[in-house]
Amino acid sequence: MITGKNYIGNTLSAKGSKTYQTFNPKANTKNTTSFVEATPEEIDAAVALASQAFDTYQKVSGAKRAEFLNTIADEMEALGDTLVDMYVSESGLPEGRAKGERGRTLGQLRMFADLIQTEDWRNPTISGEHNELRQYLIPLGPVVVFGASNFPLAYSTAGGDTASALAAGCPVIVKSHPMHAGTGELVASAIQRAAEKTGMPDGVFSNLNSAGIEVGVQLVKHPKVKAVGFTGSIKGGRALYDLAAERDEPIPVFAEMGSINPVIITQNAVEARASEIAQTYADSITLGVGQFCTNPGLIIGVASTEFTNFINDLGEKTAAIDANCMLHPNIHTAYEKNGKSVISQPDATIVAVHQGTVEENYAQAKITTVSGDAFLKNSKLHQEVFGPFSLVVQCKNEAQLLEIISTLEGQLTGTIIAQEEDYKDLSPLIERLQNRVGRIVFNGVPTGVAVVDAMTHGGPYPASTDSRFTAVGNQSIKRWVRPFSFQDFPEQLLPEFLKNQ
Known part of the structure; x- marks a missing residue:
């Protein structure tokens, strides 16, 4: 089931010559599968496909996107012990932790699916004091998500960043974390199957392998990428933030970095x-x-x-x-x-x-x-x-x-x-x-982050790069959208949920 290849939308690809292996820290030995690092050509292909997919995916109804998210959860759950065993072999963490984190990941996917069943999350607003103005939230475009080392499931391939971005209507390109590339590929395969089963556009999701920083750098600098999600070190998050700010079109980087709590x-x-x-x-x-x-x-x-x-x-x-x-x-x-x-x-x-x-x-x-x-x-x-x-x-x-x-x-x-x-x-x-x-x-402990609406998982820099947003809970969807207003529009040209009821 593990190929070591990159997922460029619905296509498996391994055009590069650079390979690497994950490591079992408990056994103190390398795992057997070799993963092929994405080439610049494959990176361009993934981003181009995501950009094309955005034209279609942003118009997909919330109910249909919810079906996609729920199907991802179903496909992940169907992986059973195969996913748990891979997680344990690449992290040194116990089976109980793997199953608990899998449960949280499935819960996050289904939580966002519930959120987008209606369009209320878009905060539709009508104002007629001066001009006739109607505002709602629209998705930004293709999002790059960096997998986290310490949460191979909940903050990685189908974790909170990916789930919330897909819920918002943004295609996602994951830069898989090299420490758990096998776990990432298994999850990527589940997302790919879910996309095909629910009729999502090719390119709504890609998963790229990389042992170093080159793939991530190229992704953040790519002009068709519109936002970045990152969980990791201050050094890594700040480097991505600076790269994004130096672009001809700067883009937001939502990085959750260091904290001593x-x-x-x-x-x-x-x-x-x-x-x-x-x-x-x-x-x-x-x-x-x-x-x-x-x-x-x-x-x-x-x-x-x-x-x-x-x-x-x-x-x-x-x-x-x-x-x-x-x-x-x-x-x-x-x-x-x-x-x-x-x-x-x-x-x-x-x-x-x-x-x-x-x-x-x-x-x-x-x-x-x-x-x-x-x-x-x-x-x-x-x-x-x-x-x-x-x-x-x-x-x-x-x-x-x-x-x-x-x-x-x-x-x-x-x-x-x-x-x-x-x-x-x-x-x-x-x-x-x-x-x-x-x-x-x-009178408690900070360890343990509840995935609920009122959770704030973020804070002033360097805890995160933008303290106005949370990386956990339904409110985290707001990272991947922007407010947009129609002024003096004929009602028949408006989205259904902005029309007079």
Whole structure:
């Protein structure tokens, strides 16, 4: 079933000479299939086909596009254990995680299908105060989606970016992530079958292989591409953003990038339930080997004997959790390198590290602490360490804690752990956090992103490149559309849902 070829619409293609293989980090060996990297000719063909498909696809009814999305979900589900086994072999993640993420991916597809059954999502608006104006949302055109390393299904080939773009009426070209190209091809085959079964135009979806950056660069620079979706590193997302801005016709790049997700714990909370909080956060820091964009990488409190005891307890509980396999040797290497960079900074102290022998590509969880003064003076302490790592900052007082929040870069989430007696004093903290994050969690953990209408998965730069949008939930469809107005139009020339009812 796996061919290693590129999907150019409904056609399989392998014209290039450059090949690569995925890697099984748990077995510490390459997987067997060779994937053929897309050539410039194949990239041009995919984009040209997507542009042609857009002429037709943007006119397809919402109900028919919904049938397409539901059929994608059906075809993915029909892959059964074949998809799960491929996911596990390319990620090192357990079967339970694969099945859970598959369920989320199918749910996202069906959620967008439900959304577009009517045209209400287009926000049709009629105004007659001056001229007769009727406005609605229309799709942008072909969208390029970059698969994410840490979510081979939910943020990749048929993930939230692809599902929302297809729902909006935009053809999609996926730049498959090289770490899970086999998983990507299986999903691409499901999308292709769904497109054919539901009569979608050839080119509504393509899937291109690439081990490096060249294919992605060419896609973003292509004049017929109209928007980009990306989940990954700050370096990668910013590079794509700059490329898109330098085009003769600049296009939007909706990139979800780095975040350390600050967690603020009040003194009252520490005194009331330190052990409970320590266990909750040890579990959250190590969940999925810390390979979530919402991993709590920064914990902040005011220095006290109780807070010191909490830090030590958090370290012990975190270090006691079994080490697990990271997604790829390169990600494990980066984790070790970035962790050492933080730990080696002046005034940084290691609280605890997972002990014992660990297998190749397995991550040892780490808790480190530093003073508020040192954190404010040293921007290297603010960097994300992607993996089971958290830095605890001990502030000298509440004023310094608020100052630290104000100096942070943009984040996806912020969390407040507090007691009811703290409520009267929390407004300044909430206001500071609200200016730095996309979502505030209260007395919980940031890991776990609900796919619902009210979810904001985004935030001020560099959490995302445009904090006005979310990458999760029904509202994420708004990334791929623009407002358009008809003025003084005869009613018979208007779309049905803009006519007088």
